[in-house]
Amino acid sequence: MQRLRSASPLVAVIALLASLVLAPDAANAAPVLLSQGRPAVASSTEGAGTPAEAAVDGDGGTRWSSARSDPQWLRVDLGATSAISRVELDWEAAYATAFELQVSADGANWTTVRSVANGTGGRQGFDVTGTGRYVRVHGTQRANGYGYSLWEFRVFGTRGDGPQPGTGVRVTGGQGDWQLTVDGAPWVVKGLTWGPPAADAARYMPELRSMGVNTLRTWGTDASTRPLLDAAAANGLRVINGFWLQPGGGPGSGGCVNYVTDTAYKTSMLDTIRQWVAAYKDHAGVLMWNVGNESILGLQNCFSGAELENQRVAYARYVNEAARAIHAIDPDHPVTNTDAWTGAWVYLKAHAPDLDLYAVNSYGNVCQVRQDWIDGGYTKPYILTEAGPAGEWEVPDDVNGVPAEPTDVQKRDGYTRAWNCIIGHTGVSFGGTLFHYGTEYDFGAVWFNLTPAGKKRLGFYAVQRAFGGATPANTPPVITSMSLSRTTDVPAGGQLSIDVAAADPDGDPITWSAAFNSKYVDNSGALVPTPVSVSGNRLTVTAPDRLGVWKVYVMAEDGRGNIGIETKSIRVVAPPVAGTNVALGKPTTASSYQQVGDGAPFPPSNATDGDAGSRWASDWSDPQWLRVDLGASTTFQHVQLVWEGAFGRAYEIQVSDDGNTWRSVHGTTSGNGGVDSIDVTATGRYVRVNGTQRGTGYGYSLHEFGVYRR
Numbered sequence: 001m002q003r004l005r006s007a008s009p010l011v012a013v014i015a016l017l018a019s020l021v022l023a024p025d026a027a028n029a030a031p032v033l034l035s036q037g038r039p040a041v042a043s044s045t046e047g048a049g050t051p052a053e054a055a056v057d058g059d060g061g062t063r064w065s066s067a068r069s070d071p072q073w074l075r076v077d078l079g080a081t082s083a084i085s086r087v088e089l090d091w092e093a094a095y096a097t098a099f100e101l102q103v104s105a106d107g108a109n110w111t112t113v114r115s116v117a118n119g120t121g122g123r124q125g126f127d128v129t130g131t132g133r134y135v136r137v138h139g140t141q142r143a144n145g146y147g148y149s150l151w152e153f154r155v156f157g158t159r160g161d162g163p164q165p166g167t168g169v170r171v172t173g174g175q176g177d178w179q180l181t182v183d184g185a186p187w188v189v190k191g192l193t194w195g196p197p198a199a200d201a202a203r204y205m206p207e208l209r210s211m212g213v214n215t216l217r218t219w220g221t222d223a224s225t226r227p228l229l230d231a232a233a234a235n236g237l238r239v240i241n242g243f244w245l246q247p248g249g250g251p252g253s254g255g256c257v258n259y260v261t262d263t264a265y266k267t268s269m270l271d272t273i274r275q276w277v278a279a280y281k282d283h284a285g286v287l288m289w290n291v292g293n294e295s296i297l298g299l300q301n302c303f304s305g306a307e308l309e310n311q312r313v314a315y316a317r318y319v320n321e322a323a324r325a326i327h328a329i330d331p332d333h334p335v336t337n338t339d340a341w342t343g344a345w346v347y348l349k350a351h352a353p354d355l356d357l358y359a360v361n362s363y364g365n366v367c368q369v370r371q372d373w374i375d376g377g378y379t380k381p382y383i384l385t386e387a388g389p390a391g392e393w394e395v396p397d398d399v400n401g402v403p404a405e406p407t408d409v410q411k412r413d414g415y416t417r418a419w420n421c422i423i424g425h426t427g428v429s430f431g432g433t434l435f436h437y438g439t440e441y442d443f444g445a446v447w448f449n450l451t452p453a454g455k456k457r458l459g460f461y462a463v464q465r466a467f468g469g470a471t472p473a474n475t476p477p478v479i480t481s482m483s484l485s486r487t488t489d490v491p492a493g494g495q496l497s498i499d500v501a502a503a504d505p506d507g508d509p510i511t512w513s514a515a516f517n518s519k520y521v522d523n524s525g526a527l528v529p530t531p532v533s534v535s536g537n538r539l540t541v542t543a544p545d546r547l548g549v550w551k552v553y554v555m556a557e558d559g560r561g562n563i564g565i566e567t568k569s570i571r572v573v574a575p576p577v578a579g580t581n582v583a584l585g586k587p588t589t590a591s592s593y594q595q596v597g598d599g600a601p602f603p604p605s606n607a608t609d610g611d612a613g614s615r616w617a618s619d620w621s622d623p624q625w626l627r628v629d630l631g632a633s634t635t636f637q638h639v640q641l642v643w644e645g646a647f648g649r650a651y652e653i654q655v656s657d658d659g660n661t662w663r664s665v666h667g668t669t670s671g672n673g674g675v676d677s678i679d680v681t682a683t684g685r686y687v688r689v690n691g692t693q694r695g696t697g698y699g700y701s702l703h704e705f706g707v708y709r710r
Helices: 002-006 009-029 052-056 197-212 225-235 262-281 295-301 303-327 344-351 368-376 408-423 443-446 460-466 604-608
Strands: 040-042 072-091 096-104 111-116 123-142 149-159 170-174 177-182 189-194 215-217 237-244 286-293 336-337 358-361 382-386 429-437 479-484 497-504 511-517 528-530 533-535 538-542 547-555 563-573 588-590 624-643 648-656 663-668 675-694 701-709
Touching: 002 624, 009 303, 009 604, 040 052, 052 072, 052 149, 072 096, 111 123, 170 286, 177 429, 189 197, 189 237, 189 382, 197 460, 215 429, 225 237, 225 262, 237 262, 262 286, 262 303, 262 368, 286 303, 295 303, 295 336, 295 344, 303 344, 336 344, 336 382, 336 443, 336 460, 344 358, 344 368, 368 382, 368 408, 408 429, 408 460, 408 479, 408 563, 429 460, 497 547, 511 538, 588 604, 604 624, 604 701, 624 648, 663 675, 675 701
Parallel strands: 189 215, 189 429, 215 237, 237 286, 286 336, 336 358, 358 382, 382 429
Antiparallel strands: 040 072, 072 123, 072 149, 096 111, 096 123, 170 177, 479 497, 497 538, 511 528, 511 547, 533 538, 547 563, 588 624, 624 675, 624 701, 648 663, 648 675
8 A cells, every 4th residue: 555655646647648548438438238128019920929029128038030921120119319339139040141230210211231141140249330219120031931030139329319219299289279299290190990800900001001091099908909009110100099998889888887986897997007008108009098988978878867967977087087097107198088979078178187188989970079179168189089971870761760871972971071070170189080990891890891801992092082191003883873673562582673873983894792681680780692693783682581671782893802882771571472361360379478578578469460560489498389260160272481580490380170189281390480481271270380499599489470361
């Protein structure tokens, strides 16, 4: 120690010189690891166990792996524009022999800072020079038959100042002059509601992007959401992540919760909301959170009077509690609430001040939303979360008493109208998500889907034009009229002619098909294809064999993935039978009849009253029978059985002179319901149908049991 002290003048000089030499290095500190834990997305993932973020989690035991095709890429968002000096790749056995390291300021336009044509796999490190917020490895040639797989993707450099990951979505401005911004740039929501499975999201994103879509809306958020967020972020889209609350989505949907007293439900849902907000708050695919869907309106299906008012207030307060909980976890994404009624905003204004903006689903009334906002004196902006053509609840009934579905042309115009009305409220409306991007192909899908069964309709291209998307190379056939030979009193199983007028704008040949739907018969949403005969502009189909109001659909396809669809309703009735119905109004008995349940009782006499709207229904067991007393021995030549949905698979027509001893005159073991018209000559005072095997899990049910003398 003494010797060091004696040398202090020399040491001081050396230290001074060292500080002068080393100062520049101190100022340029060693590059730091910028990528670990940052949001990452990829062009694809092999499965749920190998997500993009596994390559930036700092865990050498987890990995990202892609689909087995070229090219593929992995991208990390550093959160701010940064100076990039080194990139390291720890490859699994599925590595790239050719790839590029690229940087970008916006995640869309890329600059290559290193190209590799002879990759060897293993651990590779590259000193690079570049600047950007986003860095990606872009693989163009795989080493083997697998995809690309990285244990770790490390980016080193110096972070710049700027927004951090996931913190860039803001509601800015003031009363009547608001703006939604993402990372400081204006964001007009040009969106669609999302229908396909989240796991398939990557498949659909290029099409959505080409439409000009930048936002998707969901109704629920959980563990299955991640692939949707990944695919959206990878394509420059963002997601409005929904949280479903009962009784959202229509009359009594999801049950009736008491928001005044049901603490357990509210606590459970709040825990769920917190869980998934925490899980996804830093994901680059998140735009905002949406708590609840149509519940303030829907509560009228659960409560009435003063209690309804109490429940609506309690619900709005609960939404506010959820908004506070979300903001506490994620202060960097807005929170909204959707309802199907602008009147719900009254409750939100009074009891949910922590919402950043409002949202509404509106179809036929969409152009009134702006005035409702003005009249309500609201002080928050809004978005549209569902809109499109007029719905079932908004259109007049047709001749058969069911909602008259708009034509394809009317639906197309409905999307355009909705967009123009909502985007015209400058400084207040942030745009909206139109309904619906889905591949379902049923009653609801034909009414609302832009892409039923993956085929594009006029509405698809109307949205594409509204959003400023790509110019289409080909568009669907346009059906301008559809008329039926008859719409009421259509005989079951009879021929139905349909005259159509259609043209394809691109001159493509049109292929016709047809289908029936029984929603107004048995609440089925399915479209059942039916054979169709085409002669010029006339299509001929066979009417359904079951009574009731059906929808008949005609589809015009151009062979290029486009489709035009039109639909009308028909009322199917029992075919007329020549002769006299000797069973009409006669005493009728049965082995049993259903005395309780919806619409009950269903006594035996209903089957011989001449009213096709009434019916007999038996107990749910075998065998069962229905008997009519003709009053005297009578010769007849025809029996007509008009089945309800619960029909007989195996049954016999029997006659008797005394009501005790029976002889069979007709039988089947392959009944299929609908209308059974049976030519049979027999004589007896009593006639019965004796069912031995039901066609469904219910009993036997007949609208009419006719016995005819000719």
